[in-house]
Amino acid sequence: MTARRAPVLAALLVLGLGAAACGHPSPDAGFAEAPPAVRLEALNAVDVRVARVSWTLARANADLCPVNRRRAGWTLQSASQYGGELRPLAEARYGLDGDLPGVLAAPADSPAGEAGLAQGDLILSVNGQPLSRGEAAVESYDGLQANIAVLDAAAARGPVSLRVRRDGVEREVTIRPVLACVYPTQVEVTGTLRSRADGRNIFISDGMVSVAADDDQLAFVLAHELAHAVLEHRTQPDVTGTRGASNWAISLRRGLSLSAEADADKAGLFLLTRAGFDPWRSVEFLTSYEEADRGARYAQVNSGGVYESASSRRRALQPVLADIAARRAANRALIP
Ligand SMILES: [Zn+2]
Incomplete structure (x- = not known):
């Protein structure tokens, strides 16, 4: 992966950029330029991997999902x-x-x-x-x-x-x-490092999948997006019926958008642990993510909310990991 653009300056305000995206706009990654047969096989491998991890998360957390x-x-x-x-x-x-x-x-x-x-x-x-x-x-x-x-x-x-x-x-x-849970995951071949949730689907880019070294790390990305759904940060009326109609407006009114990303990181750890994935691998993922995307070294604010730097996210996960470990040791429920 090579950086094609200049590093993002600290606290850069990127208004209007990817409203519901989690992650920073990023340099190229993935396989969009490969010959067709190679591209098809690469897509296949990514799709199968994402399908496996998504399903495990969706099934294990059915009782927590609003839909x-x-x-x-x-x-x-x-x-x-x-x-x-x-x-x-x-x-x-x-x-x-x-x-x-x-x-x-x-x-x-x-x-x-x-x-x-x-x-x-x-x-x-x-x-x-x-x-x-x-x-x-x-x-x-x-x-x-x-x-x-x-x-x-x-x-x-x-x-x-x-x-x-x-x-x-x-x-x-x-x-x-x-x-x-009903939120199907779609792989987007964009050559970027992005994932997002719109209340109906979860999207992850080919580049983001390639940064996740194993299923535990991939589960961190997908569980973060599933957490947005569980926490009802982004819902759509056609999915959730009447209750979802004004949900985003309610979230904004409550000021949830300011902490939505951090909350999704934390809840995501619970969701992936409930599905049998290793929550500690998330720390390593964020290190790889930071190396793959220079933008992730800095906090950003855009219309989707506040995006902390990868190092801040790593630090914020520590007490959650300790909490999860304590709950598991005491055989207590893993409810975010
Ligand atoms: Zn997010």
Whole structure:
């Protein structure tokens, strides 16, 4: 990773920059410039890794999330979401077809994984209802999203019967969804070091994933974003119904935005510990993050709130780590 821009000055005011982003705008990272086949494999590895850690967090913290429902735990993709030279490669690699949802990841501890679904399975119908293949001529995520909505709605009601195709062979699979937080995580190929939560989804950039040396470190980033949802810093009415309508306004009125980032760091540690990840690895992650992004050496303020420097964040985590250790030793509840 090379720095293409000058270091950010201390306490730089970056108004209007990435309202809900956690992290600083950053130099290039990731693999956006690689040849298509290499890019596809790199994307695949990142997606599978993020899907695994996200699912573990979502399932373990279902009872703390303001919005939860029964989910299959898979990450789905479609041919139509790929553009240009990646499309034929993705079709051949994953057996994708139009807007039909293909399994990109089915973590081992998810209902999808437990039912035997795996990467390369193409979902044709749910409970006897065929999913739409669409026109699929143009690059679009819309058709897949519509199919995912059908699948999600079916899963939320209980066990679902799927017709799936793998390597040309069709079969029936029954999935038994379990309660989990509803915020799906999407990987953004931006070559930056960013993660964010908008109350509906969690987003993490390829560069940010590459900074996390292992799943424990990746869990720190994703749990921080999940914590924004748990603490209801960012919610949207279409996700949360009536209670979420004025949530952001309420947060601002209470002045929560000033400490939202620090609060998300702290609550995130609890969430990842509850999911079985090692909270102490967060300290190392912040050191790597600081090395990867010069901007993280300084506190910043933007319209999303106050972003402390990586070293301040490390220091602030120490008493939380001690608190978590004490609670575990005393067998007390890990509630942030
Ligand atoms: Zn944040």
